[in-house]
Amino acid sequence: MGKMHAEGVTLIDLLVTVAVVAMVFAIGVPAMSEFITNNRMSAATNDLVSSLHMARAEAVRRPGPVVVCPADDWQSANPQCDNFGQLEDGWLVVDQSNGLNTVLYVHEPLRNDIEISGPNTLSYQGNSPPQDGGGNRADFEMTLCDYRGDHHIGGGRAAGRKLILRRPSGRPRLYDEVSEVNCGG
Secondary structure (H helix, E strand, O other), X not given: OOOOOOOOOXXXXXXXXXXXXXXXXXXXXXXXXXXXXXXXXXXXXXXXXXXXXXXXXXXXXXXXXXXXXEOOOOOOOOOOOOOOOOHHHOEEEEEOHHHOOEEEEEEOOOOOOOEEEOOOXXXXXXXXXXXXXXXXXXXXXXXXXOOOOOOEEEOOEEEEEEEEXXXXXXXXXXXXXXXXXXXXX
């Protein structure tokens, strides 16, 4: 009779495999979480910049002002600007020509951990610089921050973002360097 030969995995093999898998997860999961959070901030910033560009472009084409304003009823059939709201709760791009309020674009609320500081309402008219809800024409700053504040995320970049709208064009310019972004924390 021949020898019986048993094949299988030893306890040592199993423990080494489990240790390697644990190390991969320990390194990979936090990195993936940071990657997702960075992408959420970039998406929120890009959405706001796109809305500002849209308002600026439409204001040149239309006879009246085009406004970017907060709207907490963004999902309703007839959303309205909320003068006391915050942009992170959702916003609209509204053509206010001829006394009508034609909604051109609706944006849903941002994730709960992203906040926007700066003017809540910006109005563009023709080629004029934007004005805030109080009628002021100035260089405006808007800062987008999440729970990480202006924490350094690598390459000299901050977790938050800053938009500056300068006169006379009112075109938004994005800053993401640690030295430029101040999330107040």
